[in-house]
Structures are given as structure tokens and as C-alpha cells.
Amino acid sequence: MxxxxxxxxxxxxxxxxxxxxxxxxxxxxxxxxxxxxxxxxxxxxxxxxxxxxxxxxxxxxxxxxxxxxxxxxxxxxxxxxxxxxxxxxxxxxxxxxxxxxxxxxxxxxxxxxxxxxxxxxxxxxxxxxxxxxxxxxxxxxxxxxxxxxxxxxxxxxxxxxxxxxxxxxxxxxxxxxxxxxxxxxxxxxxxxxxxxxxxxxxxxxxxxxxxxxxxxxxxxxxxxxxxxxxxxxxxxxxxxxxxxxxxxxxSGVVDQSQLSIVAGTFSINSTLHDAPRLSTLPFIQSPYPLGGYIATEGAATSASNLEWFLRKVLDGEAARAASEGKTIYDVCNELVERGLDRANDILFFPFLFGGPSSAPAGLLGLRAAHDLGDVLRAIYEGIVYAHRQDVERLLSGPDAARPTVIRLAGGASRSAIWAQLFADGLGLPVEVPxxxxxxxxxxxxxxxxxxxxxxxxxxxxxxxxRIGARFEPRASNHDYHSEKFSRYSAASSALADAWRSESKLSA
CATH class of the missing domain: 3.30.420.40 (ATPase, nucleotide binding domain)
Incomplete structure (x- = not known):
């Protein structure tokens, strides 16, 4: 059979x-x-x-x-x-x-x-x-x-x-x-x-x-x-x-009410359309096998940046986690969760594999009182903000879709902490297939x-x-992330300008 x-x-x-x-x-x-x-x-x-x-x-x-x-x-x-x-x-x-x-x-x-x-x-x-x-x-x-x-x-x-x-x-x-x-x-x-x-x-x-x-x-x-x-x-x-x-x-994306996000090697953010988008040309677009077209904004600014940090900085933690019957991702989620109630103004720019306007990757706002959990939380949030920049471009223009829910896939979708950050940071319910x-x-x-x-x-x-989990956005958290996202956007733009100036001086 x-x-x-x-x-x-x-x-x-x-x-x-x-x-x-x-x-x-x-x-x-x-x-x-x-x-x-x-x-x-x-x-x-x-x-x-x-x-x-x-x-x-x-x-x-x-x-x-x-x-x-x-x-x-x-x-x-x-x-x-x-x-x-x-x-x-x-x-x-x-x-x-x-x-x-x-x-x-x-x-x-x-x-x-x-x-x-x-x-x-x-x-x-x-x-x-x-x-x-x-x-x-x-x-x-x-x-x-x-x-x-x-x-x-x-x-x-x-x-x-x-x-x-x-x-x-x-x-x-x-x-x-x-x-x-x-x-x-x-x-x-x-x-x-x-x-x-x-x-x-x-x-x-x-x-x-x-x-x-x-x-x-x-x-x-x-x-x-x-x-x-x-x-x-x-x-x-x-x-x-x-x-x-x-x-x-x-992910079950079948109409324009759904925003497909894949948080993996690339930040992939996609919506469906009856005709190709022309008012604001997207990063990529193509015919969709179910009919119509899929338009995407993205860049190499997603979960691959966390993978780099784990491989280059926390290599020893992986072995310790394994000895306790955990994965390094379990440890990261625990550390982030412990610090969610603390104030955290660290900004992480997930541009290790290339950023907008040649902005450099890095952490901004570190203080001696911060610990590893604070840094990991900033990395999680910075990747959410990079997706938000792509999503805001994707949803601009008269032929943009108007989604009411996010279908989240990729490495970030395996973390309930991270999925909730996506819901809070983007202000839409997140459904994880x-x-x-x-x-x-x-x-x-x-x-x-x-x-x-x-x-x-x-x-x-x-x-x-089928849908495995759903995360509702929390209004107060969305306000917090919107304010922090504004600082993230302004700082990344300023860093790009400074980096280009420094490059000219070094040339």
C-alpha cells in the first residue's frame, strides 16, 4: 500500500x-x-x-x-x-x-x-x-x-x-x-x-x-x-x-490575511497577492503553487545570527547542557525567560552576514550589571526587530496585503519565548504550525x-x-517593543553612516 x-x-x-x-x-x-x-x-x-x-x-x-x-x-x-x-x-x-x-x-x-x-x-x-x-x-x-x-x-x-x-x-x-x-x-x-x-x-x-x-x-x-x-x-x-x-x-498560508515568517538562515517575510506587486517592488516575488503570487522581504538577519553566537561564544555551554540532558537552545530560553522582567536597553544588530546600508553587527548599551541572559534576550529581540523592518516594508504601498495573523516557521518557532517576542514585537497573533x-x-x-x-x-x-501553538500579542509589551524598535532603527542607521565614513577614512 x-x-x-x-x-x-x-x-x-x-x-x-x-x-x-x-x-x-x-x-x-x-x-x-x-x-x-x-x-x-x-x-x-x-x-x-x-x-x-x-x-x-x-x-x-x-x-x-x-x-x-x-x-x-x-x-x-x-x-x-x-x-x-x-x-x-x-x-x-x-x-x-x-x-x-x-x-x-x-x-x-x-x-x-x-x-x-x-x-x-x-x-x-x-x-x-x-x-x-x-x-x-x-x-x-x-x-x-x-x-x-x-x-x-x-x-x-x-x-x-x-x-x-x-x-x-x-x-x-x-x-x-x-x-x-x-x-x-x-x-x-x-x-x-x-x-x-x-x-x-x-x-x-x-x-x-x-x-x-x-x-x-x-x-x-x-x-x-x-x-x-x-x-x-x-x-x-x-x-x-x-x-x-x-x-x-x-504553514497553511492560503490567503492575504496571513503573514508567513521564516526565521532561519534568512529573515523571510511573505504575503500572498492576486497580482504581482508593482508599487513597491519586493526583495523577491514569484508565482505561488496554490495560485496567485508570493511577495517577500528578507535579508540574512535572522536566527543564523544566534547560531553564530552559540558557536563562537557559547561553545562550551553546549557540552555542559548536554551533560544535563538539555540542548543549548533550552539553556538560552531559560536564561532569557529569567530576565524578561528586568529592564533591558541593550540593542543587538543582527548584521553578521550583511546589514541594511552596510550597517555593522554588534551589541550597543552593555553595562557591567548585565549578564548572559540579558545579552541573549537582546539577540532574540534584535532578530525580531530585523524582521519588523522587513515586514514594515512588505506591508507598505497601495498593493500591500493587510494580514491579521503571523504563521511562524524556522528555528525561532521552536522557542515559546521567542514566538511570544514575535507576537509582542510585531503586534499580531503568532501561530506556529x-x-x-x-x-x-x-x-x-x-x-x-x-x-x-x-x-x-x-x-x-x-x-x-495543523497549528501547534498560538501566541497573542500583549499591548503593554508591544508598546515597549515599539519604543525600543524606534531606537534600534535610529541607531542602526547612525551606525551605518558612521561605518561608511570610517571605511572612507581607512581607504
Missing amino acids: KDCVIGIDAGGTMTKAALFDLAGRELACARRPNEMLFPGPGFTERDPDRMWKAAAEAVREVLEVSGAAPGRVAGVSVAGYGSGLYLIDADRNPVRNGIVSTDSRAASLVDEWRHSGVHDQAAQAIQQRLFNGHSGVLLGWLHRFEPTVLDRSLSVVFCKDFLRGRLTGDYSTDPSDAGIAGLIDVEKVDWSRSFFELVGITPWLDKMPAIGPSDGVVGGVTASAAAVTGLLEGTPVVRGCVDVSAAAMA AGGELGALGVAMLAATGVGAHASLAEAVQSMT
Whole structure:
């Protein structure tokens, strides 16, 4: 009996595989770290074949741990981070390392286009602002600085499509990935010739993959893929979608009243729309697998900043926590909770991986009386405030959505303390979806729909999602956070100005 589906999700730090029943309950999950490569200043890359090995191992592990016979798997689908870039040659092998969307090598190119006026014209062509990690921007950089890769490349692919290609031999893409890549006219769902011409990469148009439905079956698991994953040869594989959309679907985001927030490697804040947003072009936007469009504001200013602090500053605490049967996250939550009633005017700027207007990361307002709990609370709050800056931009303009509830996913959603801070800091109820691996669940829904286990994607979302917890905003706390957020915004802007001045003096 085919009564379960597998979702694979290759994110910024981990590749995960999870097995779900057709009601969306997680039966098993396995994770493998993705090794980041730093071959040059601002470069963040990944070995595509090692990522595939990680995914294959994770799939094999979930089958073994769950005890599920491979014949029970009705279908498989894949999610991956958006933007970045992968290239394959005529033998379907990587031409070079994959580029991760946190890459900043093309920053000077984006500045050049901004000063020449190309940026604004190109942004209108793809209905979103240009950023360093956009696939289209990275193609511009490669075209100028690694011109030989053009002739060596058969096709441009995106993260999830590379993995699905290894499963099936199909390297097409879907509208969500093509949109977030910054390479299509979002409304027409077709490669934007005007964008390619504006940024000088027209020869790459012939290297673009076919675009097909996110819930379309594209083939079956090949014999070679079956040998390394433990799946049955011929198991149907569904095209899949970008992780932003997958997480939103797994959070049950189906209309404009819901604000999807993912607090993970990136601050991801998204709303749904009937038409592409044009009055205030968002950071990224793309067609949404459920219909309509999803617009997103974000930056690398979220929970990854806490991870840095834990790894670099509290490394010893992790071992102590483990000896007490706890995780380092349990310890952090306890320390923050103890100090919630104390006055805390520390500001943390979560810009370790890049901030607005080049503002530097750091802590401001420390005093000798403060302790570790006060610092951790400031980190939690600073990440909430970074999300709030993105959300305020997202909700500006005449075509903005007017959400009444937040659906929160990502690392922060696993902490009740942090989820309440999001509710208080943003002034909206926060609902946390049940389950852990929402990116994998989102594409598991696509797999279930594609193979006919659910009659429609809307039915799959309704049947396979549920809310695990709800947090109501507290008026007095919201007032406190609004005042502190004002100081945070003013201070980060002032620091950006001072930092730029200091950089000029040092040059």
C-alpha cells in the first residue's frame, strides 16, 4: 500500500529528508550538514555532488529509521533555497561549484548597474529588486569574470532541480524557483528577454531550463538513484518548488490575511497577492503553487545570527547542557525567560552576514550589571526587530496585503519565548504550525498531489497542515517593543553612516 511521501529540502545549512503519511504527520526525518566553501572574499559555494550524497544518505536513513518499506512511498519531491546558481554540462555533471544565495561577489556589479540606471529597468522587467545572490546577477558576474563557463554549460539549474535531476535525469524548473532566481517576467512566467538584454547576458537565454508545474510528475527514480537512496526504481518524482513557497504552504498560508515568517538562515517575510506587486517592488516575488503570487522581504538577519553566537561564544555551554540532558537552545530560553522582567536597553544588530546600508553587527548599551541572559534576550529581540523592518516594508504601498495573523516557521518557532517576542514585537497573533521540517512537508504535499493521493494542492494543504501553538500579542509589551524598535532603527542607521565614513577614512 502506497501510504506515505518523502520531501527533501536543501537549505542554507542542512539538507533534510522527511517521510510523511498522507495526513502530514512526520514519520521520520534525517539531516546532513552542507559544507560551505569560501574560495574568495564574499564567495559562498557548495559542492553539488556532495549535496546530492547528503540528500541520498538522508533518504536512505528515513526509510531505515521508520521501517517503512520502499514500496509504501507513493512519491518524492524536492525543495531548495532560492536564487544562487548551479550549472551542468552535456553529461549532466557540475561545471563548477554551486553558488549559494548568501554570496556577495557581485555586489560591485549591482552597484554599477544602480549608478548606470540599469538596475531600475532590470528590476521592473523581473518585478523585484536585484540583490547580490540573485541567479541573474550571478550570471552577469560569471559572464564578465568566468566567461569560459558559458560554452561548457548545457543548462542553468537551481538547487532543488539539481537534486531532482540526480533522482530522475530531469533538470526542468518550476515557476517559484524561476521567479526567485530573478530571471523571469513573474506575471508571464517566462524568461525575461528584456532582463537578459539589459544586464548583458543574452547568450545565457539558450541555457535556461524548461518551466513546468510544481506538482507535475517529471519521471521516476532511476536505477542509479535507487541504489544510493533505497527508494524503488520508478518511484514517481514531482517537480517541487522553492523553499520559501514550500514553508508557506506547510504553514497553511492560503490567503492575504496571513503573514508567513521564516526565521532561519534568512529573515523571510511573505504575503500572498492576486497580482504581482508593482508599487513597491519586493526583495523577491514569484508565482505561488496554490495560485496567485508570493511577495517577500528578507535579508540574512535572522536566527543564523544566534547560531553564530552559540558557536563562537557559547561553545562550551553546549557540552555542559548536554551533560544535563538539555540542548543549548533550552539553556538560552531559560536564561532569557529569567530576565524578561528586568529592564533591558541593550540593542543587538543582527548584521553578521550583511546589514541594511552596510550597517555593522554588534551589541550597543552593555553595562557591567548585565549578564548572559540579558545579552541573549537582546539577540532574540534584535532578530525580531530585523524582521519588523522587513515586514514594515512588505506591508507598505497601495498593493500591500493587510494580514491579521503571523504563521511562524524556522528555528525561532521552536522557542515559546521567542514566538511570544514575535507576537509582542510585531503586534499580531503568532501561530506556529505543527511539525518540524516545514520545507520538506511543503513539497511532500506537492508529491501527494502529483501522484493523485490528494485531489488538489488546496486539499493537500488543508489535510496535511495543523497549528501547534498560538501566541497573542500583549499591548503593554508591544508598546515597549515599539519604543525600543524606534531606537534600534535610529541607531542602526547612525551606525551605518558612521561605518561608511570610517571605511572612507581607512581607504
